[in-house]
Each structure stands twice: as C-alpha cells, then as structure tokens.
Amino acid sequence: MARRIAQELKIINGADIPVGTLDVTLYRDDLGRVGLQPVVRKTDIPFPINERRVVLVDDVLYTGRTIRAALDSLIDLGRPRLIQLAVLVDRGHRELPIRADYVGKNVPTSRQEQVQVLLTEEDGVDGVLIVKG
C-alpha cells in the first residue's frame, strides 16, 4: 500500500519518495500470549530516516498495538523529524491513545468481525472484506 501511495505521489508532483518495510514482530507486547507465534520477517529501510518526515502506512487500524510497536521500532532506527500515520480502514476499538493522520474510511465494526484488505499486487484484486469471525 505504501508503494502504491508513493507511485501516486510521483504522478501528482514528481517526487521520488523512498519506501521501506518495517517488521514489528520483535517489538510486539504479546509474545507467548497469542496462540500462534508470528514469523519474524525482515525490516528493510534502505535509507536514513534521521530528520525526515516518515509516514507509517498500514491497512487496518484496530487496537493500535501494532502502531505502538512500529513507533518503537522506527525510533530504534533513527530520529525522524515527524512521524505520521496513514491507514486505509480505521475500524475502531483502540486500546492505546493512537490516532491516524490520514484515514481512507472509518468503518464501525464489532470485535467479532475481521477486516481484510486485498491488494491487486498480492491478492489479484482490490477490496476490503468484513468477515464474520
């Protein structure tokens, strides 16, 4: 999603905005609590983030715990001038004082539901699904 936003920005104002990936698994607060341990993937941020404006991009904003982990992880990599958050779907049910700076759509949901975001690049189709749990 971040890559797609970067492409759109390039079309709009020609700016080349570097895109990286953050894996927050090692910063999570639920080690040993969740049934299935997530696989640790790689963080790949091939540019310095010191003194830059960094926009975190996530598909769904829910409890806010992933973003909390992402903030800690990012700050270990450098000192950005500013960190903002952009999400496609804000589904509510926050457990931490975190809010997004840019929201695609606010979607009221119940905790029993799951929100899945599909992207053409990975799933072959664009779409947002609300799945009954």
Next chain:
Amino acid sequence: MGLARKDLLRMQDLTADEIRLILDTAESMKQVAGRDIKKVPALRGKTLINLFYEASTRTRTSFEIAGKWLSADVINVSTSSSSVAKGESLKDTGLTLQAMHPDIVVLRHPASGAAEFLAKQLAASVINAGDGAHEHPSQALLDLFTIREKKGRLEGLKAAIVGDIAHSRVARSSIHGMRKVGMEVRVAGPRTMLPCFIDRLGVEVFTDLERAIADVDIIMMLRLQLERQQAGLFPSLREYSRLFGLTLPRLKGAKSDVLIMHPGPINRGVEIAPEVADGPYSLILNQVENGVAVRMALLYLLAGAPQAG
C-alpha cells in the same frame, strides 16, 4: 509459527520444518546485528541463565550477546566460582536456579544426557549447549545457517566431517541436522576415532582424508580434543597432523569452491594449517558471527512458545 517444544536438546529431535523455521528466523535476527542500535525488546522481562560446567568462549559469549540483544536479563554461572565447586549436584543446582524463576537455562556439561536430565527438573526451557560427546545443537544450526547463506541452499550438498568423530558432539549434531535437510554426509578420521555403527546414521565412512574431501562442497574440520586424548588413539600429534591435517597442498584435490568450516577453537598446525584457517574459503569467523543470530532465533522461538515461561 513457533517451535512446539519447551527445550532444545538434540538435533535428532528436530524436524526439517523446525530447522528451516530456525534458520529463517535467524536471517531476520542477523539484520538486528547490523543496526546502530543492536537491541530489540522482544524478550524484555525474560531471564536467561548460562550454566557452564566446561570452558567455553564462543558459545557462552554468543548466548550472552544473543540474550542481551533481545533485551533478556542474562546471568552467567560458571562452575568454578559457584556452589558446584562445593560439590552441589546438577539436580540441586538446577532446582536452586529454578527457584529464581528463569525462563531459559543454557547448559553445557561434560556428561551426555545432562541437558535432558535438567530439562525434566525445570519448568524453564533448557537449551543444550553441549553435553559430553552427545550433541551440540546450536552449533549444528549455525553451521547449517552459514552453509545456506554461502551456497543458497542445503539440499543435495555434500559435506565431509573430519577428525575425532567418536568424541565429537558437533559431529553428531551436524550429521543429524545435515541428513534431515537433505545433505550427503561423509565422516573421515583414524579408525580409532570412528565409532562403530556410525554408518547407521546414514553417512559414508572414510579413513583417507584426500579421498574423503575430493568432491565435497563443505569440509568441516573438528578440533582434536587434546584434553580427551589420553587413550592413545593415535601415535603422535605429528603423525595425526600429517595424515589428517588440512593443508594447502591437500586442498588442491578438493573442489575449487569448497567451503572450510571448523567449530573452534582451532589447533593451528594440528588439524588445520594456518594458511587454510585464514584463507579465502574459510568460514570460521562467519560461523562465529552467525552463531549470535542463530541463538537469538532459538531464544526467541523457545521463549515465545505459548506454554513457556
């Protein structure tokens, strides 16, 4: 995905999928080692005890760094300065440590089976860091990681393990690990150092170094364990070195891209010539470097298993 086990005791127990999970996780961990801030909070609040009944530089340091980079609290207990010197048994030492609620205990012990014994006594996860002549699983895993990193794959590769196979826990763990991921394994050494029935582990047996290394992808030299050599398994160091030492002229008969490994510490000029140990194909220091990443992966995967702690 996690490891569905409390302890890591033997390579013999691990499945190929578990080995792959550990190596994949270690790749991500290696990245942390390349950062300016070499620390992630994954194991914050967890306690790791290194309990070493034998001398060790790289294994103990490596577990200690791995624990610290994951933010665990690491305590080193060496037997010479602990109650073990007063005659406390392994069981009692284990129960004493258990009362302090560690999450992981890393044990090195001269007796085969010591880690399994301790694992049964403790609620904490136990990692075997070498038990007698039995197994040393984290070493085998870091060797597999290093091979995969250099060759891009494991399956179908051919390795020769050379030296005192009978006394070597590294050899035993490596044989199990390499066989599970689809490698071919040869062992070579003087007959007195090749255990009976070693071929039942699925390895080819050689008593001639040159023939053993002729067409392999990896040569793993074992340390001649001078402290265990009172039994007269070979006539003299010089003769051992002449027949089984890896020298430059001897290496000419091997593949041009052969990789040379050694679990360390090396006896320069005995099992390996200095110009080979320091040469371009030597992975000895890569092994040490990767040891930290692999042990981070082990600590993380064991601590994160839902039943642990």
